[in-house]
Amino acid sequence: MVVQLGTLYGISVGPGDPELITLKGLRILKKVPVVAFPAGSHGKPGISQSIVGHWLQKYQIQLPLNFPYVQDRVTLRRAWQQAAEEVWQYLDLGQDVAFVCEGDISFYSTFTYLAQTLEQLHPQSLVQRIPGVCSPLATASACGEPLTVRSDRLAVLPALYNIEELETILDWADVVVLMKVSSVYPQIWKVLQQRQLLENAVVVERATLPEQIIYADLRDRPTLKLPYFSLIIVKVTPSI
Template sequence: MAGTLYGLSVGPGDPELITVKALGILQRVPVVAFPAGLGGKLGIAEGIAAPWLTPQQIRLPLDFPYVQDGAILRAAWQRAAQRVLEHLDQGEDVAFVCEGDVGFYSTFAYLAETLRQESNPIPIQIEIIPGVCSPLAAAAMVGQPLTLGGDRLVILPAMYCAEELEQVCGWADTVVLLKVRSVYPQVWQVLHRLHLLNRAVVVTWATTAKQRIYRNLEYDLHLELPYFSIMIIQISNPRDANLKTW
């Protein structure tokens, strides 16, 4: 009997933000897979899961290149799928751990789809375990709700959608920009033009020891941000002033 593949969400960075269900699965599966870190360094998801792993478990780093070339990515997904499939075919359960939530801009979806194709005509068993995603973690660290009542929330991958920001700010109540580093100067200019810099906050490495929060962006046009940076823009004032911050 083939093993089960678990898409295991392990949260935004703090190892204690993993769910009880995810922790139980993580500690009992024989094989734990994760995106390999760059340059031999510990990967983000691996680092979150590491405190909960035992020496007896097989650690399976999978290479996912940080490129946008479709052919290169598909080849990487196929290689990763074959490595995972070797364990599943032997009846071993595999947990693929992913920072944040596996259904939220995650590599897992591509791996799972490739595995479905590679495992035909016998489908593999896949189980998804949800978790804490980065926008919710960042809002908690800032100490303010993302939404209230009927507020409209928009989440954008900033590196791809910076040009849409001005339009979105015209109708949304809260905007979250993911991985804002590469387009921060452009975003800053848009917010400056819209007089929204005083309603924007940047959180880097949310919930980790490296976390930093930048609240006053009016004088921070040239912030040096890491890859994992989130901006929250509260365009409308909360309806209840007492809930502006927790």
């Protein structure tokens, strides 16, 4: 008897508030036998696991997958392959797997590496992507402001590796989103100060979660101890 392969669903679960998952994502999440997610660190649950915790059923298998926070390509590749093989074990038995991902699965997400590796190792794999709410959009709503209007040029910097990069972007864009800012905040602050943009910048920690904090107007905040889940929006040319 030929068993039909299971499908790997990449489900975007949004930036924190469990109600920001889409109806489609929730429907699929509730029906799959296996729910996978990036494992948390130091024994804590991962962020996406916590976001969907409320929706999971007792009979669903929970599959934490290890994605190390390192730059080394060989280590990363090995981890992606192992994660893909763990998922494949279920797909090969005909069981669907939902990989839940914080924010949107196509926006700087681990899901991309998992899906690409799975498709390389097992080209017959079936993969479906369910979009959702990404952090810059959720952050703009949390601040009660649009992210962009009219013909604003939007730039997103997923991480800042040298400060010149920021200077170049500020010359070009009307609105800049800076992600993964916790370790480089003081350098960013100095550049924004030189350009007199501190008033037009906002930092948001853990947008849409109960612990959300918004720092609007950064003039008196040259240092901030920020968590990993924080980002900055800079309105370079305020248009309204």
